[in-house]
Structures are given as C-alpha cells and as structure tokens.
Amino acid sequence: MEVRHMSVLLVEDDMSIAIVITAALEAEGFDVKHCQTIEERDRLLSQHTFSAMVTDVMLPDGDGIETIGRVRSLRPDMPVLILSAQNTLDTAVRATDTGAFEYFPKPFDIDELARTVRQAAGNGQGSVHDGDEPLGDGLPLVGRSPAMQSVFRMITRVLRNDLTVLILGESGTGKELVAEAIHQLGNRRTGPFIAVNTAAIPAELIESELFGHEKGAFTGAVARHEGKFEQAAGGTLFLDEIGDMPMQAQTRLLRALQSGTVRRVGGREEIKLDARIIAATNKDLEPEIAAGRFREDLYYRLNVVPISMPPLRDRPEDIEVLARHFLQHAANEGLPKRQLTQEAAELLRKQSWRGNVRELKNFIYRLALLAREDAIDVESIVPLLAADGQGPQTGATAVAGGEVDIDTAVSQWLAAERPADGSIYASAMAAFERPLFAEILKETGGNQLRAAHALGINRNTLRKRLSELEIDPEAFTRRL
CATH class of the missing domain: 3.40.50.300 (P-loop containing nucleotide triphosphate hydrolases)
Structure with a gap:
C-alpha cells in the first residue's frame, strides 16, 4: 500500500473552491489529492494513507457528515476538517459530533484553513472532542453571518x-x-x-x-x-x-x-x-x-x-432569516400565519434595531398580529416603525454599522415636523425623550429604578415623563 507523507485528501464538488484550497495547501508543502464524490473518497482512502482530509458536507452522492463513520473505519487516526455552506448551529454540532478536528463555515479564511490543516497533520490524530452520542435538532439560535458562525464554533x-x-x-x-x-x-x-x-x-x-x-x-x-x-x-x-x-x-x-x-x-x-x-x-x-x-x-x-x-447591527444579513423565523414561531403560537415580501425584508434589514434580536422579535410578533394582509409588505411595516419612534431608515438616514447620524436625524425631523415658533425646543425634547427612554427601559427590562439611575434623573421625574409621553414601562419587561 502506498504511503504519502504530508498529503491531503480534498473532497469538494465545487471546482472553483477546490482550486483555491489546493493552491493554498500546495503552497504549504502538501501533496493534494482531489475528488468530488463519497464513492471516490472511499476508494482513495482504501488505497492510500493521507495526513488529513478536508471535506465538504453536501456532495453529489450524499452527506459528507453522515458518512464520516466509513472514513473512521478506513482511517481511524486521520484528522478530518469539515467545510459547509449550511451555516447553522446544527451543522456545526453535527460536524463536531463526528470528532472532526475543525469545522469551517463558508466563506472561510483560506490562510486559516491552510494553517489548521498543517496543525492537524502535525498532530497526527483526529479528534479534539470526545463522545459519540448524536445530538438532536430544534436548536434555538438562528444566523448564518460570519459573526454568528464564530459563536457556533465556540459553542x-x-x-x-x-x-x-x-x-x-x-x-x-x-x-x-x-x-x-x-x-x-x-x-x-x-x-x-x-x-x-x-x-x-x-x-x-x-x-x-x-x-x-x-x-x-x-x-x-x-x-x-x-x-x-x-x-x-x-x-x-x-x-x-x-x-x-x-x-x-x-x-x-x-x-x-x-x-x-x-x-x-x-x-x-x-x-x-x-x-x-x-x-x-x-x-x-x-x-x-x-x-x-x-x-x-x-x-x-x-x-x-x-x-x-x-449586536444585530453587525449581522444585518441575518435579519431576514430571523424575521421569517419569528413569523413561523408566531404562527405556531396561534397568531395569523404571515409571509414577508422581499421589499419588506430589505426595509427591516436597514433598521438599526438598537434592542437587537429581542426588539426584532417583538416587532415581528406585533406585525403578525396587526397586519391586515397575509403578505407583509413595506406599507404594513412603515406605520409600526413610526410608532416605535425610529421611522424607516434609508441610505440617507443610516450610516456605516447601522448607527443613526444624529445631525442628519435632527435636520430631517425639523424638515418633516417643523413645530410652530416658540415650541421647537419642547417638541424636540419630547421627540428625543421618547426613543431615549424606550432604549433605556429596554436595557433595564422595564425596571424604572434602574432606568432613572442610568439616566441620572429622579424616579418620580421619570414616571411623570413616561406618563406624559404615554410610554408603558410594562411593555419592556418581555424577554427573548
């Protein structure tokens, strides 16, 4: 049987990705053997010994994770690194549960992959995890952004x-x-x-x-x-x-x-x-x-x-999938079943969501309850955004990172509202206090004592202003 030192078996159906990975590994001194199917993978493993294997999950003839058992029976000590475009916590856990040396969600840093393959080959052993018991589905976290992939890998x-x-x-x-x-x-x-x-x-x-x-x-x-x-x-x-x-x-x-x-x-x-x-x-x-x-x-x-x-502003690509996820959950809990149009999803993605996923969830549940049509469109969303004191953000009102430019916001508020002379200051303070108090109450879970302390005002003053602004602190006690 042929023994190949510092060699890697790459199992990848996408030729463009395979070419890039092969070039990076060859630059690290590895001899790379590439195949595209599980059948060909098993044949090569039965004929050769490799220092490590890099495999995708979705292959033309099956699931790369589900068939890792066959790999283990052929090469029990060979480190396995798993790649996947199915960037969910479930996939990360399934990959880890096989005893994989590492899991890389796509897109990944090619240099980091090459370094990890060298580390795996140098260790000469497969798993950094123990346990063979399979883990179930129904996982609570949602997100396919790079930021959430880092969270999944840490978990x-x-x-x-x-x-x-x-x-x-x-x-x-x-x-x-x-x-x-x-x-x-x-x-x-x-x-x-x-x-x-x-x-x-x-x-x-x-x-x-x-x-x-x-x-x-x-x-x-x-x-x-x-x-x-x-x-x-x-x-x-x-x-x-x-x-x-x-x-x-x-x-x-x-x-x-x-x-x-x-x-x-x-x-x-x-x-x-x-x-x-x-x-x-x-x-x-x-x-x-x-x-x-x-x-x-x-x-x-x-x-x-x-x-x-x-924070949600650092993972805007997750907002649409979260919104659809919450609509499904709302339907499961007895609210009307709604669908989200693509234009509506894009508008949601542009919002700052200062209360993060919790604020988005509450907003989506409110949409599911109040929307008049089964298909939620932009016209359904705008009034609720205005009621929340944020208003629809576009490229003119949103800046990098999803943060609101306060100077632009003031100019636009004056242009849109233009209170009568002599009332501008009072009107502006009321307009500013509403989202400010809402944000602090979200942070404190509706606790008025802590909110007053954070704001640096007397608790009775806070209560008075909440009453005058018709803000219900109980609305902020719900938790995700």
Whole structure:
C-alpha cells in the first residue's frame, strides 16, 4: 500500500473552491489529492494513507457528515476538517459530533484553513472532542453571518467539558439562548437548567437565593431552602446580568467557585457543587473592575471561555432569516400565519434595531398580529416603525454599522415636523425623550429604578415623563 507523507485528501464538488484550497495547501508543502464524490473518497482512502482530509458536507452522492463513520473505519487516526455552506448551529454540532478536528463555515479564511490543516497533520490524530452520542435538532439560535458562525464554533468547543463560560453582549442579543444551547447540547443536558437574573434579586436576598438558607437563619426563614446552586445539581446554572451582582454576593460566589462547595445562609454544612456555571453580562466588566464595582479575581474565574454575542447591527444579513423565523414561531403560537415580501425584508434589514434580536422579535410578533394582509409588505411595516419612534431608515438616514447620524436625524425631523415658533425646543425634547427612554427601559427590562439611575434623573421625574409621553414601562419587561 502506498504511503504519502504530508498529503491531503480534498473532497469538494465545487471546482472553483477546490482550486483555491489546493493552491493554498500546495503552497504549504502538501501533496493534494482531489475528488468530488463519497464513492471516490472511499476508494482513495482504501488505497492510500493521507495526513488529513478536508471535506465538504453536501456532495453529489450524499452527506459528507453522515458518512464520516466509513472514513473512521478506513482511517481511524486521520484528522478530518469539515467545510459547509449550511451555516447553522446544527451543522456545526453535527460536524463536531463526528470528532472532526475543525469545522469551517463558508466563506472561510483560506490562510486559516491552510494553517489548521498543517496543525492537524502535525498532530497526527483526529479528534479534539470526545463522545459519540448524536445530538438532536430544534436548536434555538438562528444566523448564518460570519459573526454568528464564530459563536457556533465556540459553542461546539465547550460541549464536551464543564469549563466555565462567560457570555458577553448587548441587551437583547440572545445570551440566554447561547447558555441554553450549551446546556441542551452538552454532557449535562439530562440535568436541570436553572437561570437566575442576578440583577432582579434584591441585594439582601441574593445570597439566600443562590446558596440557600437554614430554618431560622433570618426573619421569615420558616423552613430550610435549597439555593440555585443545589437546584442545578447535575445540570447548568446560568447567572445572567452578573455585572450587576452586589459585591458581598460576588465574594461568596468567588469562594464557591474556588472551593467547589457552598454553605447555606445560617448553615455549617459544606455542600459540594455539581453544576456547570455559565454567566452573562451586557456590561464591559473591565471598567467595572477599575471602578471597584466588580471583583477582578471573580472576573478571571468566570472568564475561562468567553463568547461574545454580536449586536444585530453587525449581522444585518441575518435579519431576514430571523424575521421569517419569528413569523413561523408566531404562527405556531396561534397568531395569523404571515409571509414577508422581499421589499419588506430589505426595509427591516436597514433598521438599526438598537434592542437587537429581542426588539426584532417583538416587532415581528406585533406585525403578525396587526397586519391586515397575509403578505407583509413595506406599507404594513412603515406605520409600526413610526410608532416605535425610529421611522424607516434609508441610505440617507443610516450610516456605516447601522448607527443613526444624529445631525442628519435632527435636520430631517425639523424638515418633516417643523413645530410652530416658540415650541421647537419642547417638541424636540419630547421627540428625543421618547426613543431615549424606550432604549433605556429596554436595557433595564422595564425596571424604572434602574432606568432613572442610568439616566441620572429622579424616579418620580421619570414616571411623570413616561406618563406624559404615554410610554408603558410594562411593555419592556418581555424577554427573548
């Protein structure tokens, strides 16, 4: 049998892609053998030994992932790298579940692929993951943008271990969905998933909620109470809004993570932890550390594997698929079944969506409820955009990254509204306050106390202005 040193088998139906990959690998010193079908792949593997294999998923005679078992039976130690244009979390997980050395969604960086092939060939072994149990469909995350592909790849890297994960991202980007995906697809999926919003628990109760308490530990403690750490035994504990956790609770959390045990409030027994910890925050924690509001040692204890969720403005190509996804979900939940015209989808793509995926979801559900026709067109969308205080954005009102040019917005508002002389200032303040208050209420989940603190105004002043502007804070308490 022929042995080929530093050789790569490339299984790719698209000749243009195959030519580019072959050139890059040959520049790295590899001898590349190219084929286009699973049948030819198996024949070459039975005749030759390769340092690594690079394969697409969709091939003329079958699914490249589903047939990896045959590859393993022929060459159990050969590293396999998988390419795919089906850029979904399901595909990334399926690829990882085969024990693939790496997964590359298309389009990919050809230099990164070549470097990874060299690394794989140098290792001389296939998998960096363990486990043969197949994982199911029904995954909660949607997106085919490069930014979301990076998220999917990070998720697949933590499924076979219990490393602590810190999910970073703006409010509404879907941080809890990432935590749920890691739980549902990982080793602890048969255990409970316990989510705690640490910002929503009063400071005096947070330790009892997290660590539990003994009977009589404090006034009102009429019975022993198991904390969230104990409730999450065998599963996952998700600590949301960790950046808002009180300092005293941060200290106890750090001790629990360091020791691997917790002690109930008022108790003496050390209870061993048996839960994976995933934390999330919409805050930049480094300035919080510098200001003395967040413990640096806790930050490093939580930030073992960081996953950054991109804001929706950085993934506009995902807006249409998200909108259609939410329309389907709305129909499944009993709302009228609607379709989105291409022109309407393009208008949605141009909006800034400052509340990210959560804002888009709520908007789509409102569209499904209020639209008069089954086909949602531009005319159906514009009034709702205006009601939200943003108005349809076009190339004249949107700038790079989806951010609104405030100078242009003021000029256009004056041209469109032109209040009577003597009322311009009051009218402009009202027009500015409405989207400002809406944005801050979205960030705080409708919590008026936190919103007033963020704005730097008195809570009663905020309440008064919300009433005058007819803004209902309860409308912002819904979560994605």
